Amino acid sequence: DAGVIQSPRHEVTEMGQEVTLRCKPISGHDYLFWYRQTMMRGLELLIYFNNNVPIDDSGMPEDRFSAKMPNASFSTLKIQPSEPRDSAVYFCASSWTFSGNTIYFGEGSWLTVV
Amino acid sequence: DAKTTQPPSMDCAEGRAANLPCNHSTISGNEYVYWYRQIHSQGPQYIIHGLKNNETNEMASLIITEDRKSSTLILPHATLRDTAVYYCIAWDGKTSYDKVIFGPGTSLSVIP
Numbered sequence: 621d622a623g624v625i626q627s628p629r630h631e632v633t634e635m636g637q638e639v640t641l642r643c644k645p646i647s648g649h650d651y652l653f654w655y656r657q658t659m660m661r662g663l664e665l666l667i668y669f670n671n672n673v674p675i676d677d678s679g680m681p682e683d684r685f686s687a688k689m690p691n692a693s694f695s696t697l698k699i700q701p702s703e704p705r706d707s708a709v710y711f712c713a714s715s716w717t718f719s720g721n722t723i724y725f726g727e728g729s730w731l732t733v734v
Numbered sequence: 735d736a737k738t739t740q741p742p743s744m745d746c747a748e749g750r751a752a753n754l755p756c757n758h759s760t761i762s763g764n765e766y767v768y769w770y771r772q773i774h775s776q777g778p779q780y781i782i783h784g785l786k787n788n789e790t791n792e793m794a795s796l797i798i799t800e801d802r803k804s805s806t807l808i809l810p811h812a813t814l815r816d817t818a819v820y821y822c823i824a825w826d827g828k829t830s831y832d833k834v835i836f837g838p839g840t841s842l843s844v845i846p
Contacts, residue, residue, distance in 0.1 A: 663821075665832050675830075711777045720768045720827055721782075
């Protein structure tokens with residue numbers, strides 16, 4: 621299996637620009653997660669989906685952030701407009717069941733907003 | 735939700751056992767202890783979990799005290815590739831995933 625695939629791996633963008641991060645979960649996984657990791661705040665859950673439906677988006681920092689999952693094999697996390705404080709590593713993860721030992725993470729998208 | 739505390743960093747000689755402690759004194763009876771690790775520039779990776787009994791798999795062993803207030807992750811023969819941040823998480827497996835809290839973890843350095 622190819623694992624969770626994220627793109628882009630690295631992105632540098634200017635403040636105010638729209639950023640779209642993409643994720644392909646492991647085939648057959650019903651849960652998809654978006655996390656953000658910074659030095660200050662550590663690893664934070666932003667939102668997660670079950671069967672393409674958002675279940676909990678309480679971690680989404682503000683309205684500039686949005687996430688969609690149009691089908692079982694694709695999800696996006698969009699930031700519009702981006703700000704320097706959005707600079708972080710964004711991880712996508714997926715799981716085939718609701719448990720704590722079946723979460724598989726991608727390699728992350730490293731975002732720098734200048 | 736139980737909070738966990740871990741030492742910020744530890745060193746271990748290559749080939750020796752690495753014993754990573756975790757304190758979870760407020761853990762509730764239905765909360766499991768999960769361990770994940772994050773190698774630099776990669777996403778976290780599941781290692782092992784347990785409720786009451788000690789557990790062992792191909793990666794590590796987990797020792798949970800009888801009162802369940804603390805646990806120890808044991809890497810029996812640490813290698814350089816085990817250098818990573820290790821996270822101890824307490825979660826009941828039923829409430830929302832936002833209760834799966836990755837704290838600061840322990841940064842383990844395996845030294846040649």
